[in-house]
Amino acid sequence: MTSSGDTSLTVADEILAAVTDLVGDRRVVLGVAGTPGAGKTTFAQLLVQRLCDLRGPGWAAHLPMDGFHIGDRQLARLGFLDRKGAPDTFDADGYAATLGRVRTATGPVFVPGFDRALEQPIAADMVVPAEARLVVTEGNYLLLQEGRWVAARAQLDEVWYVAGDDRVRLERLVSRHVEFGKTPAQAREWVANVDQPNAQRIAAAAERADRVVRNDGAGFGW
Template sequence: MTADHLSACESMVGQGRAVLGIAGQPGAGKSTIAQRLVADLAAAHGAGFAAYVPMDGFHLGDRALMALGLLDRKGAPETFDDEGYAAALARLRTASGPVYVPSFDRVLEQPIAADLIVPAAARLIITEGNYLLHWPAVRAQLNQVWFVRLDPDVRRSRLIARHVEFGKSPAEAEEWVRRVDEPNADLVVASAHLADRFVDGVTGAFVT
C-alpha cells in the first residue's frame, strides 16, 4: 500500500484503539487489501501494531444453516451472526488483554472459533467484509469504512475462479454466483454511499 494509506490508518489511532472497516461486494479484493495493510503497518510500526479480524469468521456453521433452512443462501446477511460480530468489535475497542476471534477456512467452508489472536498491543483493528455498511450496529463500531470498487466482470470472474478452486464445478460456480453472490452484491453496493473513502480493487489506490 502507499504512504497515503498508511497515513490514513495512522491518523485514526489516538489514545485508544481504532477500528477500520474494508467493505465491498463479493470478490472485490477486500481481504487482500486488509491483509496487505496489516503487513505494511507491521513493517512500519512493528508486529502487532495492526490486527486482522475477518467478518467471515462470524458465518453461521453449516449445521446451524441447515437447521434454519439457509444452507443454500450461505453468504447472505442472514447467514451471519451479525450481533456477535458487532459485540466482538465493541469488545476489541476497549480490551486491555489479548482477544481471540474466529477465522474462516475456505477449504472447509466453515468458521473456526478463536483461531486468530488480537494482541493487547494492537492499536488498529482492520476488519473486512461485505456487510459492514449494511448492519448499523457494526458500522457504529468502525472509525472509518473504505469501500473497494472493482469492474463487475472482473469481480464475477474472480468469484467463479474462487468457487472452482474450493471445489465447485465451473457450472456450479457460475450458478452460485448468479443465484447467491450477485443478489448479495446488489445489496452491498446499495449502502456504498455511506463509506468514508473508496479504493480501487486492482491498484489499491484511493479513488473518488
C-alpha cells in the same frame, strides 16, 4: 483460515498515511466493505502487513467477518444453506459484540477465523494482540442499514469501501468457488443466484462509506 493476500500488490502511501492518522491515544477499528470478490480480504491483510512492517509487529491486526458465518449445521436447520453468504447467514450480533470487546480490551482477544477448505468458521482461530493500535475488520455488509448490521457499524471508527472492475471481480469469484470444490457450472450458478444479489445490496450502500479504495488489479489507491 483466511488465505493470505497477494504480496505483489501495493498499498498507496496516501492510504498508509490516512490509516496512521486515524490512530490517536486509543485503539481504532477500521471497517473495510465491498462486494464479493472485490478484494477486501487482500486489502485488509496487505494493509495490516505493511503497517506492521512500518510501525512494528503487532501494531495492526486483522479481524475478518468471515469467522462469524453461521455453521452449516445451523444453516441447514434454518433453511438457509442454499444461500450461504447472505446477510442473515452471519452471526451479526456476535460480530458486533466482538467488535465492542476488541475496542476496549487491554489484553489479547481471540476471535474466530474461517477455513476456506472446510467452508466453516473456526473458533478462537485468530488473535487481536494487546499491543494492536489498529484493528482492520472486513466484510460485505458493514454499510447496510439493516437491523443488527447497524450495531456492528456503530463499533467502527470508519468504514472504507473497496471498488474495482466488475468483470474481473466476477471472474475472480467463479475461480474461487471452483478452487474450493464447485464445478465451473456450479460456480457460475452460485455467483449468479447468490453472490450477485448480495453484491447489489452492498453496492447500493457504498455511498455511506467514509472513503473509497480503488482496486486496479496491481494495487490499492484512492
